[in-house]
Amino acid sequence: MANPAPVQTLDLSARFPGVLSPDTRPGYSGWMVENARLLEFAAALRDDLGYDYLSSVTAVDYLPEGKMEVVYHVYKTTGGPGLVFKIQVPRADPVEVPSLVSIYPGAELQEREAWDLFGIKFTGHPDLRRILMWEGFAGHPMRKDWHEPYFEEEAKPLKSRWPDGTLIMAESKNQYGDNIAYPKGFNPESQTFDPEKALYAALRTYQKDELGLDTDHIIVNIGPQHPSTHGVFRVAVVLDGEKIVNLKPVMGYLHRNHEKIGERNTFIMNMPYTDRLDYLSSMSNNFGYALAVEKLMNVKPTERAEYIRVMMAEMTRIANHLMAIGALLNDLGAFFTPMLYALEERELLLDIFEAVSGSRMMCNYFRFGGVARDLPEGVLPKIKDLFFERLPRKIEEIDRFLSGNEIIRSRGIGQGVLTAEDAIKYSAAGPLLRASGIPYDVRRADPYSIYDRFEFDVVVRTNGDIYDRLMVRFDEIRQSIRIVQQAVKQLPDGPVMALKPMYQVRVPPGEAYGRVEGPKGELGFYVISNGKPTPWRYHVRAPSFINLTSFGPICIGQKVADVVAVLGSIDIVLGEVDR
Amino acid sequence: MESNELNSPDYVIPPELQAQVAITSLDKIYNWGRSASVWPLMFGLACCAIEMICAAASRFDIARFGMEIMRPSPRQSDLMIISGTVTKKMMPIIVRLYNQMPEPKYVLAMGACASGGGPFKEGYNVVSGVDKFIPVDVYVPGCPPTPQALLNGLMKIQEKIKGEPIKTARWYAKGPDLAEIPIPMLGPDLIDPRKITLIQNGEKS
Numbered sequence: 001m002a003n004p005a006p007v008q009t010l011d012l013s014a015r016f017p018g019v020l021s022p023d024t025r026p027g028y029s030g031w032m033v034e035n036a037r038l039l040e041f042a043a044a045l046r047d048d049l050g051y052d053y054l055s056s057v058t059a060v061d062y063l064p065e066g067k068m069e070v071v072y073h074v075y076k077t078t079g080g081p082g083l084v085f086k087i088q089v090p091r092a093d094p095v096e097v098p099s100l101v102s103i104y105p106g107a108e109l110q111e112r113e114a115w116d117l118f119g120i121k122f123t124g125h126p127d128l129r130r131i132l133m134w135e136g137f138a139g140h141p142m143r144k145d146w147h148e149p150y151f152e153e154e155a156k157p158l159k160s161r162w163p164d165g166t167l168i169m170a171e172s173k174n175q176y177g178d179n180i181a182y183p184k185g186f187n188p189e190s191q192t193f194d195p196e197k198a199l200y201a202a203l204r205t206y207q208k209d210e211l212g213l214d215t216d217h218i219i220v221n222i223g224p225q226h227p228s229t230h231g232v233f234r235v236a237v238v239l240d241g242e243k244i245v246n247l248k249p250v251m252g253y254l255h256r257n258h259e260k261i262g263e264r265n266t267f268i269m270n271m272p273y274t275d276r277l278d279y280l281s282s283m284s285n286n287f288g289y290a291l292a293v294e295k296l297m298n299v300k301p302t303e304r305a306e307y308i309r310v311m312m313a314e315m316t317r318i319a320n321h322l323m324a325i326g327a328l329l330n331d332l333g334a335f336f337t338p339m340l341y342a343l344e345e346r347e348l349l350l351d352i353f354e355a356v357s358g359s360r361m362m363c364n365y366f367r368f369g370g371v372a373r374d375l376p377e378g379v380l381p382k383i384k385d386l387f388f389e390r391l392p393r394k395i396e397e398i399d400r401f402l403s404g405n406e407i408i409r410s411r412g413i414g415q416g417v418l419t420a421e422d423a424i425k426y427s428a429a430g431p432l433l434r435a436s437g438i439p440y441d442v443r444r445a446d447p448y449s450i451y452d453r454f455e456f457d458v459v460v461r462t463n464g465d466i467y468d469r470l471m472v473r474f475d476e477i478r479q480s481i482r483i484v485q486q487a488v489k490q491l492p493d494g495p496v497m498a499l500k501p502m503y504q505v506r507v508p509p510g511e512a513y514g515r516v517e518g519p520k521g522e523l524g525f526y527v528i529s530n531g532k533p534t535p536w537r538y539h540v541r542a543p544s545f546i547n548l549t550s551f552g553p554i555c556i557g558q559k560v561a562d563v564v565a566v567l568g569s570i571d572i573v574l575g576e577v578d579r
Numbered sequence: 580m581e582s583n584e585l586n587s588p589d590y591v592i593p594p595e596l597q598a599q600v601a602i603t604s605l606d607k608i609y610n611w612g613r614s615a616s617v618w619p620l621m622f623g624l625a626c627c628a629i630e631m632i633c634a635a636a637s638r639f640d641i642a643r644f645g646m647e648i649m650r651p652s653p654r655q656s657d658l659m660i661i662s663g664t665v666t667k668k669m670m671p672i673i674v675r676l677y678n679q680m681p682e683p684k685y686v687l688a689m690g691a692c693a694s695g696g697g698p699f700k701e702g703y704n705v706v707s708g709v710d711k712f713i714p715v716d717v718y719v720p721g722c723p724p725t726p727q728a729l730l731n732g733l734m735k736i737q738e739k740i741k742g743e744p745i746k747t748a749r750w751y752a753k754g755p756d757l758a759e760i761p762i763p764m765l766g767p768d769l770i771d772p773r774k775i776t777l778i779q780n781g782e783k784s
Contacts, residue, residue, distance in 0.1 A: 133704065134668055138767035141703050148703035149768070170700065171707065176777060179696070179707050180768045188775050193766045224672055227621050227651040231628065232669055253669045254625055256692075257702030264701070273698065279626035279723075323629075336635075343636040361626060361723060575625055 016041060023086065027296075027510020027529075030071075030084030035097070038087055042072075042103045050076050051083055052424050053440075054104035055515075056524055056541040057111060059118040063144040066091045068120060071526065072100070073513060073541075077424055077438055079445035084513070089120075099125040106427025109549050117142035117259075127202050132252035132578060134195035138183055141260060148260065149174050149181040155534040156264055203238050203246055217245055220560065224253045228331045228564035231574030235551075235563060242559045247552045251545075251577050258579040262538035267293055267505050267529075268368070270538065274525075275362040277540060278576040280323050283309075283316040283353070284518040286366035291448055292514030292525040293368050296507050304494045305370035306450045311383070311487045312356070312365065313516070314480040318391070319349045320519035321431075321473040324571040328470060329402065331568035332411055341398050348386055355379045368505055369498035380488070387484045395481070399474050412467030416554050416566040419464055426550035429543045430521025432570055435472045436464035442517035449516075453490075454483050469569040504533050511537075520544050520571060540579055544572040585611065606744050613657075613683070614645075614740040617733070620656040621649035622676065625663025627690040627723040634726035644733055653679040658736065660729075661715075664692035664699050665706045667769040671762050677713045678759045682750030683743075685736055688715045689729060691722045698722065712771070713760060 012031065013020050019041050020031045033041050045051045051074040060069040067088050075082040089095055099122035100107045111122045112131040119140035122128055129135060139146050150170040152158050160168045171177050203219060223234035232253035238246040258277065262270050274289045275282035287309060294301065301309070323346060326339035350360045355376055357363035365372050402408055418428065423436035433440055439460040443451040459475040461468035499505075509531040515524040521543030528537035547570050554566050586592065590602040623631060635641045635649065650656040653676045665673060677686070688709055691697030696707035709715060716739060719732035749757065761772035770778065 134765045136766060148701065150701045175781065176774070178711065178774075179700075179703075179705065180770075182767055182778060186767060187779055188764070188766060188770050189779070191766075193764050193770075195765045224669065225622055225651075225653075225676060231623055231625065252704075253666060253672075254664060255666060255668065255704050256625075256664045256699040257704055261699065261702055276626055276698070279629060339632075340637050343633060344638070347633070347636075347638050360725060361629065 016044070020085075023084075027508065029511070030086060033085050033087050035087050035089060038098050039100070039103065041085070042100055045074060045083070046103055050078070053077050054100065054106050054427050055082065055429075055522060056513075056526065056539075056546075057100070057107050057114065058526055058537075058539040058541075059114040059120050059142075060528060060537045061091070061118060061142065061144045063091070068095050068118065070097050070114065070120065073524070073526075074104075075445075077440050079440070081446055082513075094121045095119060096121045096123055098123055099128075101125055104427065105425050106546065106549050109545065113545075116140065119143065127248075129198050129202060130252075132255040134252070135198045136193055136195050138181075141257070148257075149176075149179050154264070155532065156266055156269060199236060199248065199250060203236060203248060222563060223250075229567065230327060230572060233567075233572065233574055233577065235567070237555070237560060237563060239560055242561075244555050244558055244560060244563070247555045247563070249548050249551055251548070251574075254574045254578040256578070258540065259538055263535055265535075266533045267507055267535060270535075271366065272362065272364040274540075275364055276575055277542065277579060278320075278518065278520060278523075278544065278573045279361060280573055281316040281320040281519045282361060282363045283312040283365060284320075284516060284523060286363065287313050287449075288514050288516040288518065288523045289525045289527075290366040290368055290514075291516060292512045292527045293505070293507060295512040295514055296510055296527060296529055297368060297505065298508075299369045299498055301370045301449075302495050302498050303492050304374075305496045305498070307487050307491045308356075308371050308375060308496065309366065310449060310451065310454070311484050311491075312353075312363075312371075314483045314487075315349050315352065317480045317519040318477050319346045321477050322346045324519075324568075325398070325402070325470065325473055328466075328565070328568035328571070329408075331564040332408060334407070338398070338402065341394075341401070345391065345394050348390070352379060352383060352386070355382070367497065367499075370496045374496045380491075383484070384488055387481055387488065391481055392478075395474065395477050403471065403474070408470070409467065411562075411565055412465060412470060412569075414463070414465055415562055416466045416558060416569060417464050418550055418554050422550060422553060423464065426553065427546050428521070428550050429547060430518070431459075431469055431472045431476065432521065432547050432550070434459055435461045435468040437462040442515055442522050446515070448514075454486050456480075456483050466565055466569040469571075473571075507531070507535075515541070518543055520573070520576070521547060540576075542576040542579060544570075544574075544576040545579070548572060548577065609745060610741045610743060614737040616645045616648075617658045617685070617736065617740070618648045618650050618656045619646055619658045619660050620653055620676065620680070621651045622659065623662050624665065624669070625692065627662035627693070630723045630726055630729060631660060631662045631689065634729045639726040639730060641730070641733070644730070644737065646733060653677075654681065656680060657683065658685045658687060660687045660689050661693040661709045662689045664697065665709045666704045667706055667763075668704060668765065670706055670712060670769060671765065673709065674712055674760050674762050678762070682757065683740075683748065685716045685739070686713055687717045687719065687732055687736060689719050689732070690724055691720065694718045694720065706769070712763065 019034045019037045023030050053075045056073040069088045071086045114120050116130040218239045220237050223229040224232040234250040236248045274285040277285045322342040326342035329338035354360050357365040418436050420437040423433050439458045441458040444458050456479045507529040511528045513526045524541030526539040530536045585603050586601040587603050688694045693709050699705045717732045717735045764770040
């Protein structure tokens, strides 16, 4: 799907002579854009060609060639395959690239991430601060020549562990006996540290009032330890009375270096790590990563495996939406009772996950070319019982309790509105996008796996408020139940693995972008292989993270009490926001 | 707890009074009360927090142990469940929360990450176990531990509480044990104020 169709190829290079050239590296696709004319090209792409949705911005460090590359994925919200374009800049200091925020505001947080992790300066970016690490951290960690304090070797399996088989504590190799490293001659007593300074400067607290006096707005920090932030998320809001004047999400409190570790791991080793991205929906994460690597390897999973995958992915969606509904109600003040109803059903789904994969949450069930093992005996009747009898009834019951509730209606309807134009502009995805009236669902817009065989509706609501986001989740659960019902009926017999079991998969060089419609939105995995056992670049297009771009614009003008409700309705998971 | 369990074994109570009267030591009744009303801090870090929520929900029902009252404020809580990966960026906040909790306080490291870094140990932003900074009472293995495993860990905390005599309790004594833990700083990397001389010398501990 990342490959543009041949017809487009001709059109584009003729349309932008001297700006575009096809990416001719073996295994690569897309277009190389002339650095100086990026903005002009992107504006034409958005306005004339209809590629209105910037899905992903990421950087790649080609250390041997001395180049940095920024990769953009754009789509049309009317559906169809995407378009990839890239720009390359020399790996000098500083690495500068024009910022696309003025054309696609959805690039804001992603460009900040690329600045933080790769040190690419986006000229023209309104607020280029570090995002995942703190201000003042030494170095840009995703660069290939930056080594973490516990660095042993470039790639796994580490020689000390295999084949030598000796146990080495990572602490014993570090200078300080801990996971820390400092620049040479660093003396902590000679300076003070204030990582917050840049944040508060960006919030601009002082404003002149009509008399010309300095009036002070109040800054309130919500989180990182707060019961309504769904984890260690922090929001810094500037208040005028109770009204929100400005809001900045602050994240990185759960940044556990997924991508850096992922580039040291072999391809198959990353599978269990993907579970821990969005830890409420591990099966979907597996799905996206498996798709990306299968595209590189040119493998097709077996029929039975495809059906099992779809079933598991849809069950995950239901489990995630149940949790999202319960958590949103928690935030609205209905503490824990709706959550108990939701968790009751979620536990039944987790039982199925435990039966097929051995673990309740961290399933690690997908493999390249299929799934790890077949459905064990007794699971299929259980699924049938749950999806034909119990779940449809229970969802209606929870819906009946909630959707007419006066408090939910008064706090949800017309509050926290994201318009359709803004949703596209800020690259919102998933239920957030569909509640704003854009019927964009990757399962329909650009079908992967076997989703084109199932009958289901793309859920859409038009108001874009908190209530609609809640209702979209209910409707999506109903559609997922439909899909699982069809999959159970059509499930064929046969093997569940297309490949022979092997210790390490061989992945030919090239790039691939696998995207699935995760419960929170479009989940993409951008993987580059250079033929070695480990990926050269491994990037996750995390929907929770990118959905937060629109969090500020939604909240500005609302009351401070609505922040938690809006955040609950966006439904973030910190493992995926921070990675 | 039944009154005969609470009773000290050396005293004989007439059978007609056994349901109403128990003769016991102050230690026993004090610890019995404490162990059956441990209030955890409502504080989720990562994946393990979801299993913590499941443990609090109806299927596993943490309320059976008197622990269902999760307090969002550290000032009102007795137990800190470190439920997930501890990152360097989060470490100063965790230490601050720990310092704000009143004694007696307990820490339970839930899962592989909190206990020793877990699968993310090699990451540049990950602290190799929360015990590098704050003392941990119980470690629960697993990634993530099932709710049953967490409940087992909580029962171990209860066991520990029941074995602490008032006489030697550290929160009634004066001494270095009760000193606040210095809050780490975020410089070019995480800086532990207790290790400043080590960092200046650049030597191995």
